[in-house]
Amino acid sequence: MLLHDKNAVIYGAGGSLGGAVAKALAAAGARVFLTGHKAASVESVASIIRAAGSSAEAAVVDGMDEEAVAAHINHLQERVGKVDISFNAVGVDVIQDLPLIQLAAADFVEPVTRMLHSRFITAKAAAQVMIKQQSGVILSLTATPGGIGYPYTGGFAPACCAIESLSRNLAAELGVYGIRVVNIRSGGSPDSRIFKEAIENYPEIMTNVLQGMNADTMLKRLPLMDHIAQTAVFLSSNMAASITGVTIDVTAGTTAGLNYRAVRNV
Numbered sequence: 001m002l003l004h005d006k007n008a009v010i011y012g013a014g015g016s017l018g019g020a021v022a023k024a025l026a027a028a029g030a031r032v033f034l035t036g037h038k039a040a041s042v043e044s045v046a047s048i049i050r051a052a053g054s055s056a057e058a059a060v061v062d063g064m065d066e067e068a069v070a071a072h073i074n075h076l077q078e079r080v081g082k083v084d085i086s087f088n089a090v091g092v093d094v095i096q097d098l099p100l101i102q103l104a105a106a107d108f109v110e111p112v113t114r115m116l117h118s119r120f121i122t123a124k125a126a127a128q129v130m131i132k133q134q135s136g137v138i139l140s141l142t143a144t145p146g147g148i149g150y151p152y153t154g155g156f157a158p159a160c161c162a163i164e165s166l167s168r169n170l171a172a173e174l175g176v177y178g179i180r181v182v183n184i185r186s187g188g189s190p191d192s193r194i195f196k197e198a199i200e201n202y203p204e205i206m207t208n209v210l211q212g213m214n215a216d217t218m219l220k221r222l223p224l225m226d227h228i229a230q231t232a233v234f235l236s237s238n239m240a241a242s243i244t245g246v247t248i249d250v251t252a253g254t255t256a257g258l259n260y261r262a263v264r265n266v
Helices: 016-027 041-051 064-080 105-133 155-178 194-202 203-215 223-236
Strands: 007-011 031-036 056-060 085-088 136-143 179-185 247-252
Touching: 007 016, 007 064, 007 105, 016 031, 016 041, 016 085, 031 041, 031 064, 041 056, 041 136, 064 105, 085 105, 105 136, 105 155, 105 179, 136 155, 136 223, 155 179, 155 247, 179 223, 194 203, 223 247
Parallel strands: 007 031, 007 085, 031 056, 085 136, 136 179, 179 247
Antiparallel strands: none
16 A cells, blocks of 8 residues: 555545545555544544544644644654644635625635645644654645636635745755655546535536536546545655655646637547
8 A cells, every 4th residue: 555654634634625635545554633623524534434444533623723733743743653644625715706806805815814824834733743753745735726817716816826835935945854745736626515515506507617617627627536635645655755846736737728729629
């Protein structure tokens, strides 16, 4: 198994993508420690992982609380000996689908502040543990607006760009300790909870939305959650031992060109 004898802590593990990554890491052999601010959703994911025969523990940890995050990971290090992988999938509310010039300044800035706050404190806590062991992988997650201009995404787009910058700078500073820092840039996954709920509530609208999003990709299909999760498994493994300081794009090519214009002729 790629992640045999690895310990991984996942923040925001009760969400659909955080849960998918937790399940994939566990299936690859990692012992996973799931955290979130809602006990029921985190324990639900942990139960699924344990039922599949893997090791999972759940804890209520607010990914925005610096003291709680530090106390949790320090306790883990003392109890299990090492923390090999840290992954942050903490979600925040973002006002989108409005022109930037119609947003209040607070509504624009808040997701940038909150997303960076969570990523910074979890990465900082992980790094302080990993420096002692001279190894580790810190993973973060952004989305398509981190790589291209994407209208009507409010403060989410600059938040993604800021997280990608944070990931690069952390990698530059932590590499001397044997710590790798990598960001994953995802596209919208139609099997994620937010998309499923939108499809169920607004089927006609979402049919057109998904058609457009698929057309914008080079592969003419959006990445599924498992594609993101398996990328996290690879990046956490020794197969990616020389990958650090970069964002790995898993948007099916959305950020690389005006792909809606390309159609099959044969």
